[in-house]
Amino acid sequence: MPLKLYKRGKVWWFSGTVHGQAVRESARTEQKEVAEALRIKKEAELVSDAVFGPKATRTFAQAVDSYWKAGGDKRFTGTMYEDGTRDGLLDYFYDTKLKDIQQNDLDEASRKLYPNAQPETRNRQCYTPFVAVWNHAVLNGWADLRKWSRPKKAKGTNVVRIKKRRAGTFPVEYEHAAKFIAAMSPGPAMLMTTLFYTGMRPIELFALEAGEVNLAGRWITLTHTKTGEPRGIPIHKFLVPIFESLLKRNSLADDPRLFRTPRGEPYEVIVTDEEGKGGGGLKSAINGARRRSGIKDIAPYTGRHSVSTGLVVAGVHPYIKDQILGHVADDMSRHYTNVPQPPLIDAINKLPVPDEWRAMPWLADPLAWSGKLAEGTGRRTDLEMKRS
Template identity: 55%
Template sequence: MPLKLTQRKGSDVWYIRGTVRGKSVFESTGTRDRESAEQIRIKTEADLLTESIHGKKALITFTEAANAYIKAGGSSRFLIKIAKKDGVASGLVPHFRNKMLKDLTQRDLDDAADKLFPTASPETRNRQCHTPFIAVWNNAVTNLWAEPRQWRRPRAPKGTNVVRSTKTRAGTKPTTYDRASQFVAEMSPAAAQVMTALFYTGMRPIELFVLRAEDVNVQDRWITIQYSKTGEPRGVPMHEFLVPLFTALQVRGGAVFRTHKGEPYPPTDEFGGQISSAITGARRRLKERGIIMTDISPYTARHTVSTQLIINDVHPYKKDQIIGHAADDMSRHYTNIPQQPLIDAINTLPVPQLWRDLHWWVEPVYWSRRLVKWGKSKATITRSAK
């Protein structure tokens, strides 16, 4: 039967009730005004009819697609942010609001970048606008709400010799594995384990923070990322050096990596902000010995893996697959299947002896609950924690 307006006993709010092409509906209009409720009823009935004929992709809005992406484990960063002071929302979701996904074009995406980041560089626009938008779109494609599409990303003008005198942010350049091992050796075990995994997988920090035990196949040396930054699942080879670590942490079940309190890291992509205290502590302890390492952060690992694989003569296609830059549609169908060439490639990354000798390798879970206090050496912590 067609949709009708009705009121529940003891309430003056109007409800919509009925069936459209086999789909039953009983929901509140949220209003007491009969005229407004009737307009909502008409639109609801029309939407249900359209969906039954053309499918969800005819009606899905960017807001709905973004919410589905976030609910599936995607990062809300740059999609929506609520200001604490006045509660005003900003980001891609408020910008596009309830615009139909099917109606969005390349011009709409580029205009969004112009409006949201008018003075930003092409790299910043790509990272903060195009990448999250494309991630939402790809997730919608997975849900059969949108058609696959190649979106053009912003690029810096070619042929320019202008040098920008901007401050370099930590994590934007690679380092050596010797320096990385020296830095990680000064960190508390839980954060050190996170950094170790990043330096030997090339994963994004957010991907590691939300990684679950069931997505780790230690036996076959393979990690499956269900929801990557691009909105697509992908597989990551496991370096042999990480086997003891993942073997120990996986036994706990649930989130693989946890804080020193035994709690999962918050699923945000704030450039490693979840372990910022540990990063600051390591820098401070090194500085006290006259060693400056302010350039190392969680994202340093990703750049280091990429660079080292190139140095090791790993084919660019394999390197891109490991890092997660591959755009081969067919490869997405085999994300759960270990690929030996990629495992061989990741194992070319060097492992300094200092890294192998870190005290927490003996019992990773036990040591992950211990902290290195300000000004104390690892030796002191080792003795006091026993």
Template identity: 50%
Template structure:
């Protein structure tokens, strides 16, 4: 154990996590050096990437693509394998470029962005908010100029928008539990992970506002509520304490790596019933973003609605409903049949109702449609 008092009078009580006396002494010497450096130069001089990751996760961040720890081998994988123990201020653009080549050789820029740069920058922004690091303009990879080829092969479902009428064709063949989730996503633009862990006290239906204490970028944010969601959310807030959305068994979601695994079977069945294969939970976010652009909503408002990083004082008032954002979200299109669905009024009562069982002929027709859809994507 490391016990004592630092130069500022703070008590230090930490485990060295080793039974080897020589190793423990080395860790003690390092700790003393770090504490002295912190006193002289501040936190920015000593905080490491793994410490920033730990704080980021404790504050609601996602561990996806950051890496996992192998207890047997006592080693990290992924990004943490390269940055564990590295002081934040010493990480450079060249370091990250080299890590990207080692972890993801030969991948497309969008894959490298998703699996390396997005999680790294999310941790970095959290560190900046904690005053452990300076704000930097990290350079992400881009597709080469002078070519019209953006990607090779079909886009991943969930990475592109769809029309609202197509979304409804899919949603009406979901169970009420999944339909309610998709509806909230298509009329808020929230990340699925944000919805799965949200509690009912965060929803202010009269004020048309949702407060998220933590987001992917490590900051609190507010989300405007579309008028279409009022009956749905009113019933949920009044009659469902705890987690806002539930599985068809009326249980809170257990979140695995940024997705609710409990929805997969229901989504697969709904695709076969509806013969719509372009919808996944993340589709809604891309659809909201695209539709707001089409509706001439200012990019600054769009970024605030979607929770993208913005330099704006409104971040300090995330629990206060903001009329311009509510007006902007209300420009999203509505479909009367969607509004009239019974689960839009009684989602709590109907949560355990299952979607109709797939009949053999219906399944065969859906599978044939899926093969045709796949052929069209590959063409």
């Protein structure tokens, strides 16, 4: 039965059932000719799916659209503009069928989209978003799981590029981090503390919901991640009082996100520069702590780098470390995403907790302190009490 075109208000829609696949969706246009062309295209896709299967017919553009709708990170995947034009990876692979994309095609896209970029930049801005979209397509049954090679820095060169390291691109000692956290308001300090003892990406922690935290099992289950793959994260014993308190927040019924600004508002993702990526509302808190402490080398991503280095120093096996940080994406790792794993919990508990961190006054009642501000913040002096 062919799809039927009809109008609702000013916009055209099409619906019907083709080879057992029911469809009802908007053409998103007021022009009948355009809507008719979209109807025909959709009908052809459904027929192809029925005859050849989705793995033979799905395009990169369809995978990107589905990835976005599932909450995937839009940064670097490309943009679709209102006038129909597009850019980035989306434009490069647009109508290319997933089955036809090979390693050399991805390498060529990287060279053409970022001709003057260093390997690490091409890895971050081309390979990582592509693999995230691909893995989402795998979960949908549109593509086969595949190992994609990524660019590496050239070896054997005597050309040394000297440049200043940016905060957020390297680890710091936990004693050093404790001094910085002590200069923050309690709300942001709790969030930064959690970053330093989970290795989560800031964007993942901003979106963390109460239902994803299994405190009894010392386990966090993330369903939406940067890579598009679900993953499990062990909870360090030092974080237990923070989660216990924040899980009592009355407003979780209206918005399940755990971490809030001192104003009680959930953190929103704000894409800025490389080190501010996913900084969502932490910029002011970070700048304030830098001003008060004099420490300039800590940013939201510092926690993730510090966890990675801390686990290595503690002698944790590289495979366990990679599982904690979400670098392992094999079928077995995904299978146990929701299952608390004792080796990972034991490993995360090896991260050190300096005495100064344990002495933070807000640890006594994190939820009660979450709306207070650090001394020197405006006219508020909530943290002027002596820390004991």
